[in-house]
Amino acid sequence: MPDDQRRPELLKTTGLGVHYGGVVAVDGVDLTIGRGELVGLIGPNGAGKTTTVDAISGFTTHSGRVVLDGADLSERSPHERARAGLARTWQSVELFEDLTVRQHCEVAANRAGLFDLFADAVWPKRARERSAVEAALESMELTGVADERPSELPHGTQKLVGVARALAAEPEVLLLDEPAAGLDSAESEHFGHRLRSIVDAGTSALLIDHDTQLVMNVCDCVYVLDFGSVITSGPPEEVRNDPRVIEAYLGVGAERNARKASDPRPEDDTEGGSWR
Numbered sequence: 535m536p537d538d539q540r541r542p543e544l545l546k547t548t549g550l551g552v553h554y555g556g557v558v559a560v561d562g563v564d565l566t567i568g569r570g571e572l573v574g575l576i577g578p579n580g581a582g583k584t585t586t587v588d589a590i591s592g593f594t595t596h597s598g599r600v601v602l603d604g605a606d607l608s609e610r611s612p613h614e615r616a617r618a619g620l621a622r623t624w625q626s627v628e629l630f631e632d633l634t635v636r637q638h639c640e641v642a643a644n645r646a647g648l649f650d651l652f653a654d655a656v657w658p659k660r661a662r663e664r665s666a667v668e669a670a671l672e673s674m675e676l677t678g679v680a681d682e683r684p685s686e687l688p689h690g691t692q693k694l695v696g697v698a699r700a701l702a703a704e705p706e707v708l709l710l711d712e713p714a715a716g717l718d719s720a721e722s723e724h725f726g727h728r729l730r731s732i733v734d735a736g737t738s739a740l741l742i743d744h745d746t747q748l749v750m751n752v753c754d755c756v757y758v759l760d761f762g763s764v765i766t767s768g769p770p771e772e773v774r775n776d777p778r779v780i781e782a783y784l785g786v787g788a789e790r791n792a793r794k795a796s797d798p799r800p801e802d803d804t805e806g807g808s809w810r
């Protein structure tokens with residue numbers, strides 16, 4: 535997709551690379567998220583999607599550059615990147631047993647920084663945090679379960695708690711790692727509409743999901759990873775028909791078996807072979 539057809543750039547990775555011993559998990563990924571854009575990142579199991587988010591958010595050592603709104607974050611720690619405006623969700627949810635849904639959001643909303651010192655003078659911090667928390671809960675339709683603990687909720691709803699927690703930090707860019715896993719197809723479609731509204735209201739986002747229907751339906755631009763490299767990117771209608779993408783997905787069965795034999799990590803229960 536030509537850059538002049540994209541929105542002004544907000545997040546940009548250049549030559550992003552991650553290796554684990556001899557495994558090259560991410561290999562020279564150049565990826566751009568425009569201001570107010572919803573960008574999809576898809577690819578078969580083991581393609582490097584989660585590792586790309588790990589690298590952008592600073593949770594794994596990487597080569598290459600990560601630049602947010604002109605600021606180079608490449609050498610920064612995860613919490614510094616979060617403070618700069620990156621928020622992520624986790625594939626494995628990672629919620630706390632002892633906290634209610636609302637408390638998860640309150641913890642995320644409480645980001646003390648220099649800006650807050652000035653902002654506190656004109657708008658008390660508690661009121662600001664409360665409004666961010668309530669907005670995050672509402673956007674994921676969790677207000678009704680805000681006082682429950684995540685373990686009391688279905689898995690799909692727990693994933694939405696992870697998204698609400700990330701939103702409560704009022705990020706510039708939201709990095710979503712399989713937020714719709716555990717939702718049925720109607721819930722997934724509904725989630726897509728909600729996500730689109732969040733982006734249209736000003737928060738840019740990167741969406742990883744194995745539900746390619748969801749990604750293709752809601753994203754402005756889609757990147758496809760295979761073996762750690764971007765094989766194509768562009769508007770969903772172009773990417774959907776790209777023979778390289780079809781090949782990457784249809785060839786996935788044999789590849790997964792080969793990886794399974796060499797990768798000691800347990801596989802998750804998501805499917806990498808679904809297409810269209």
Ligand code: ATP
Nearest residue numbers: 554557559577578579580581582583584585586797
């Ligand atoms: P999935 O769709 O199954 O979540 P993915 O596209 O997110 O897959 P990654 O989890 O990023 O892929 O993995 C990319 C490659 O890096 C795989 O070969 C994986 O086995 C390897 N890998 C990821 N994390 C580690 C790790 N901590 N140690 C060793 N290898 C890893």
